[in-house]
Structure formats: structure tokens, C-alpha cells
Amino acid sequence: MNITSKEFLNLYRVMLTIRRFEERVVIDYHSGAIPGIVHSYIGQEAVATGVCTNLRLDDRIISNHRGHGHCIAKGADLNRMMAEIYGRKTGYCKGKGGSMHIADFNIGMLGANGIVAGGLPIAGGAALAAQLEEGDKVVVVFFGDGATNEGEFHEVLNLASIWKLPLIFACENNGYGVNTTVKYATGLEHISERATGGYGIPGFVIDGNDVIAVYETTKKAVAEVRAGGGPVFLEFITYRWRGHFEAPGMPDLRPVEEIEVWKKKCPLLRFEKMLLESDIVAKQTLEDINTQVMQQIEDAVSYALSSPLPAPEDALEDVFSS
Amino acid sequence: MRKISYEQAASEALLEEFRRDEKTVHLSTDIPPDLREEFGEARIRQTPISESSFVGAAIGLAGSGFRPVVNVRMATFGFVAMDQFVNQAAKITYMFGGQTKFPIVYRMVVGASKSFAAQHSISPYSMYLNVPGLKIILPTTPYDMKGLMKTAIRDNNPVISFEHMALGQMEGEVPEDEYTIPFGRAVVRQEGTDVTVVALAKMVHEALALVEDMKQEGISLEVIDPRTLAPLDRETIKVSVAKTGRLVVVDEACITGSVAAEIMAIVVEDTNIFRYLKSSPKRVGGLDVPIPYSPPMEQYALPDKEKIKAAIRETLT
Numbered sequence: 001m002n003i004t005s006k007e008f009l010n011l012y013r014v015m016l017t018i019r020r021f022e023e024r025v026v027i028d029y030h031s032g033a034i035p036g037i038v039h040s041y042i043g044q045e046a047v048a049t050g051v052c053t054n055l056r057l058d059d060r061i062i063s064n065h066r067g068h069g070h071c072i073a074k075g076a077d078l079n080r081m082m083a084e085i086y087g088r089k090t091g092y093c094k095g096k097g098g099s100m101h102i103a104d105f106n107i108g109m110l111g112a113n114g115i116v117a118g119g120l121p122i123a124g125g126a127a128l129a130a131q132l133e134e135g136d137k138v139v140v141v142f143f144g145d146g147a148t149n150e151g152e153f154h155e156v157l158n159l160a161s162i163w164k165l166p167l168i169f170a171c172e173n174n175g176y177g178v179n180t181t182v183k184y185a186t187g188l189e190h191i192s193e194r195a196t197g198g199y200g201i202p203g204f205v206i207d208g209n210d211v212i213a214v215y216e217t218t219k220k221a222v223a224e225v226r227a228g229g230g231p232v233f234l235e236f237i238t239y240r241w242r243g244h245f246e247a248p249g250m251p252d253l254r255p256v257e258e259i260e261v262w263k264k265k266c267p268l269l270r271f272e273k274m275l276l277e278s279d280i281v282a283k284q285t286l287e288d289i290n291t292q293v294m295q296q297i298e299d300a301v302s303y304a305l306s307s308p309l310p311a312p313e314d315a316l317e318d319v320f321s322s
Numbered sequence: 323m324r325k326i327s328y329e330q331a332a333s334e335a336l337l338e339e340f341r342r343d344e345k346t347v348h349l350s351t352d353i354p355p356d357l358r359e360e361f362g363e364a365r366i367r368q369t370p371i372s373e374s375s376f377v378g379a380a381i382g383l384a385g386s387g388f389r390p391v392v393n394v395r396m397a398t399f400g401f402v403a404m405d406q407f408v409n410q411a412a413k414i415t416y417m418f419g420g421q422t423k424f425p426i427v428y429r430m431v432v433g434a435s436k437s438f439a440a441q442h443s444i445s446p447y448s449m450y451l452n453v454p455g456l457k458i459i460l461p462t463t464p465y466d467m468k469g470l471m472k473t474a475i476r477d478n479n480p481v482i483s484f485e486h487m488a489l490g491q492m493e494g495e496v497p498e499d500e501y502t503i504p505f506g507r508a509v510v511r512q513e514g515t516d517v518t519v520v521a522l523a524k525m526v527h528e529a530l531a532l533v534e535d536m537k538q539e540g541i542s543l544e545v546i547d548p549r550t551l552a553p554l555d556r557e558t559i560k561v562s563v564a565k566t567g568r569l570v571v572v573d574e575a576c577i578t579g580s581v582a583a584e585i586m587a588i589v590v591e592d593t594n595i596f597r598y599l600k601s602s603p604k605r606v607g608g609l610d611v612p613i614p615y616s617p618p619m620e621q622y623a624l625p626d627k628e629k630i631k632a633a634i635r636e637t638l639t
């Protein structure tokens with residue numbers, strides 16, 4: 001392990017920001033301040049954090065319905081994210097996208113996608129663009145275990161393999177596609193076997209709740225992909241603490257004991273414990289970070305609340321580009 | 323002026339635009355040899371038969387600053403990639419608040435008449451027209467093909483080019499000099515005074531072929547080719563109907579839920595135009611059946627000159 005204390009603190013800050021942001025979104029959703037539906041990323045923070053902290057600003061990511069964490073980890077502005085989730089005109093998408101469709105092309109965040117596996121072909125194209133540019137950009141596509149039973153997933157694994165695309169498949173295996181278990185929906189022990197066995201893409205299974213493991217494995221993968229080695233498949237084993245999405249009446253059919261077991265494996269507490277026990281940082285430093293992050297979240301909510309709602313007729317804009 | 327085919331006109335448009343803009347990329351399962359020779363295999367990319375992946379890859383390319391042209395071949399194959407067309411390509415500009423452009427051209431072969439049977443014959447433009455965010459062109463002559471295709475490649479949005487299977491070898495005059503055709507401008511292929519015939523795709527030629535016959539019967543036809551469906555030149559159609567007072571819309575797509583129905587609705591719901599109507603407008607379309615294989619049945623399922631003539635006569639009775 002060769003990680004500087006600056007990197008450690010950055011990982012902690014990003015992971016904590018995601019956690020606090022998501023906690024606030026859940027609260028504000030249930031209070032009725034946020035419309036629509038939101039898919040909470042709580043429990044999976046180590047994945048987005050450990051992956052995206054290895055990326056450059058000009059590297060690109062494609063996200064999915066559970067995408068807030070990926071946006072934050074890629075460096076999205078919390079104010080504009082929160083404003084979008086609140087449906088405000090100042091949001092990233094002027095209130096046209098909402099929670100599931102946040103994008104920031106200026107930071108290489110090519111959009112979250114509401115269709116399971118829908119972002120995979122787009123990521124293939126972004127990776128082809130990186131290849132045609134002849135630079136060394138990489139593209140990361142985030143998707144859940146549920147996406148791996150879709151045809152689009154398989155088509156893009158094949159495309160990435162035959163074209164040796166600079167694409168990292170970041171599969172967040174949280175055990176469930178909505179309420180269907182991976183065990184039921186997938187005929188293999190590990191999803192990554194689909195990449196290795198089916199498409200000749202190197203695959204790795206990683207503890208997705210261990211941010212250090214995520215960070216180090218991704219670092220290697222990014223270096224290999226950047227060097228022109230072709231695609232890599234990373235399967236992160238993790239768990240979401242909340243139901244598939246926040247909505248009144250949405251049943252969570254997962255066993256309560258199972259949820260409790262995974263809460264004990266909290267990626268944030270685990271990392272915090274490691275940092276403190278290894279004397280890498282002082283408790284006060286972490287508390288200071290927490291205070292700063294809480295303030296940022298508070299500011300983001302204030303920004304959203306003080307931002308205007310879109311005018312109804314704004315709905316007519318942006319159907320086409322000029 | 324020199325004459326070239328509809329297909330050659332498309333190839334010329336691509337060649338010229340690929341020379342003009344190095345950000346253009348071509349994706350298709352069948353490689354266009356002239357493009358491949360000049361621009362190489364990286365940019366003229368052969369794809370596996372994997373529609374979802376390459377229809378979607380075009381979106382990722384476009385969002386990353388490229389200008390892809392995708393040849394999907396038969397429009398029936400396009401349905402395999404419907405998520406990428408409808409949920410992604412059409413909506414992505416809007417969903418992301420217009421923060422980036424997605425310039426893409428998707429080419430698809432439409433129509434029937436060649437005994438290709440149901441899974442290789444269809445004219446699905448109304449399905450795509452019902453999805454805001456897609457531009458749709460429907461070139462009917464070599465001249466229009468070249469001019470519209472060039473405009474499509476330069477457009478900053480997803481554009482679908484529906485190209486009729488029976489028109490590929492049709493020849494027509496195409497100038498050597500550079501030109502483009504703007505979207506949303508219909509062309510009056512034949513001026514007349516008694517009945518406005520709005521015809522789509524191959525039916526433009528069917529309608530034009532009976533102008534003389536109808537003249538023999540003392541009926542003067544005005545034939546309009548919209549050329550692009552999204553945007554649609556409503557004005558030219560309305561002006562014509564205000565003049566003739568009669569409307570027949572002809573297309574070979576199944577009549578139920580068709581573009582023909584949409585064009586008729588545009589005319590009749592406009593109070594200013596409605597009052598000029600002297601008879602109820604008529605649609606001539608494909609029957610509501612999948613396209614059958616055997617020639618007598620296929621022919622029966624599609625509009626033809628006699629069916630169009632009958633509809634025209636009906637508007638005059």
C-alpha cells in the first residue's frame with residue numbers, strides 16, 4: 001500500500017460527502033421537498049470514491065439511476081446537483097433531468113441513465129472516441145448487477161473486446177436487481193466470469209466496501225487501460241442500505257438480518273477506523289472534514305431552495321440543439 | 323447536367339462531408355469501400371451485427387465531440403436498438419438541459435415491394451415521429467438525397483434518414499457543385515389547382531406518374547413532397563390546400579397511426595384552412611397487415627396508382 005496521507009484524506013472527504021449528501025436527499029425526499037424518485041447510494045460509497053479518485057478531469061464516466069455518488073466523486077458541483085434534484089432552473093439540467101439524469105460534460109461526467117444497461121453502449125462510444133483521439137483518456141461505466149442480464153451489456157462487452165477499447169466496466173454488485181437476488185438472476189458465481197469467459201476481458205472481484213482495495217485495484221486497471229491494454233472488468237461486491245428507490249409503498253423484500261449484517265460492514269466507518277488505528281490522521285481532522293462537508297451540504301440545499309423553479313414553458317427548450 | 327443514382331448521391335454526400343470534417347466517423351456492418359479506402363479502418367469502422375451497441379456507441383461518440391454516421395441497413399433491424407434510439411438518442415439533449423450536442427445520422431432502408439416479407443419491409447416513420455428529439459428526413463430523389471444528407475451530417479442533432487428500398491438505383495440530375503438542402507422545406511413537385519396530393523417516399527413517384535392520367539380526366543393535381551418529416555413544412559401543405567380545397571395524403575406505411583394521419587390532422591384542425599376544404603380529405607396507405615411475402619398479396623397491401631386515383635376522384639364527388 002503506497003498511499004499518501006493527502007490521498008487518504010481525499011478518499012475520506014469524497015466518501016463522506018457522498019454519504020452526507022445521500023442522507024440529506026433521503027430526508028428531503030420524504031419530507032416532500034424533492035419530487036419524483038431517488039435511488040440512494042448509501043452503503044456503496046467506497047466504489048464511486050475509489051474508482052473516480054483515480055481519474056483525470058478529462059477521463060469520462062457514464063453513470064446509472066443510482067448515480068449521485070459517481071457525480072460527486074468525479075467532481076460535480078454539489079449546489080447544481082442538489083438544485084437539479086430539487087427540480088430547479090439552476091440545476092445541472094435546468095430541472096429537465098432530475099436525480100436520474102445528472103450530467104456535467106465539463107468534468108467528463110457524460111450522464112446518468114435511467115434505463116438499466118442503457119448507458120453501456122454510450123460508454124462504448126465514448127471509449128471509441130477516446131481511442132480515435134489517440135490520447136490516453138479512459139472511460140469508466142458504472143452499472144449494477146441487474147444490468148448484466150441485459151443484451152446491451154453483452155453487446156458492449158463484445159465491442160470493447162474486439163476493438164480493445166479504453167473502457168473500464170465498473171460493476172457494482174449489490175446483491176439485488178430491485179428485489180431479485182443475483183443468485184437467482186445470474187447463472188454464475190461471479191458476474192466478472194462473464195467478461196473473462198465470454199469476452200476475453202480481464203475480470204477482478206473486489207471487496208467494494210474496502211475503499212483502499214477499490215482504489216488500488218482501479219489504479220492498476222486505469223494504468224493498464226491507459227497504456228492501451230484494452231478493457232478491464234471490475235466487479236465490486238457491495239450492498240445498498242436502502243430499498244431500490246425511495247418511494248412510499250415500495251416494498252423492500254430483503255431480509256432485515258442481512259441488511260443489519262451489511263450495515264456493520266459500513267465502508268465509511270471501516271475506513272475511518274483504519275485511518276485512526278493506523279495513526280494516519282487525527283480524530284480532530286476527520287471531525288473537521290465532517291463539519292466542512294455538512295456545511296457544503298447545507299449550502300447546497302440553501303442554493304437549491306433559493307433557486308427559482310423553471311417556468312412551465314421552459315419545457316419547450318432544449319429538445320434540439322442549434 | 324450529369325445523372326447519378328440515389329445511392330451514389332448518398333455516397334458522394336458522405337465522401338464530401340468526411341473530407342470536410344475530420345470528426346466524422348462511420349459505423350456499419352457492411353463497409354462502404356470508397357470511404358474505407360480514403361479514410362481508413364479506424365474512422366470507417368466495421369461493426370458486428372450488434373445494433374444496440376453501435377446505435378448507442380454513436381451517442382457516446384457524438385457526446386465526445388465526434389460526428390458519427392451509422393448505417394443501420396434495414397429499418398426493421400433498427401427495432402433491435404429501440405432503447406438507444408428512443409430512450410437515449412432522442413432524449414439525451416433534453417434530459418441534460420441542452421448542455422451538449424449530439425450530432426448523429428442514422429440511415430435506414432424503409433418500404434416494401436421486393437418480396438422481402440414482414441421482417442425486412444416496413445415504413446416506421448410515424449413511430450419515430452412520435453418521439454420528440456429526433457429529426458427525420460425522407461429523401462426521394464438523388465438531388466434531395468445528396469443535399470439533405472449533407473445537411474444531416476452537419477446538423478447538431480440525431481437525424482434519421484429513411485431511404486426507400488426501391489429508390490436506390492433511381493437516377494436523377496445532381497450538380498457537381500456543392501449544395502445543401504435545408505430541413506423543413508417541402509417541394510411542390512407538380513403545380514396544380516384541383517387536388518393537393520401530399521406523398522411520402524416512393525409514393526411521390528407514384529403520384530407524379532398519374533398526373534397526366536388525371537389531367538385526361540380533367541383533374542389538375544398539385545403534388546407535394548415534404549422531404550423532411552421532422553421538421554415538417556406545414557406551411558407549404560396548408561397553402562396548397564387553401565388553393566385546391568382538396569387533400570389526398572399518400573404513403574405506404576400502415577394507415578393506422580400514420581404520418582398521413584398526422585398531416586391530415588394538421589390541415590383539418592387549422593380553422594383557417596378547414597374552411598377552404600371542399601370535400602373530406604382522404605388517406606391512401608398500406609393495409610394494416612405485416613407486409614406479406616408473395617407478390618400478389620404484397621402488391622395488394624400497398625398503395626398503387628389505381629388506389630390513389632380512386633381517392634383523388636372521391637375528393638371530387
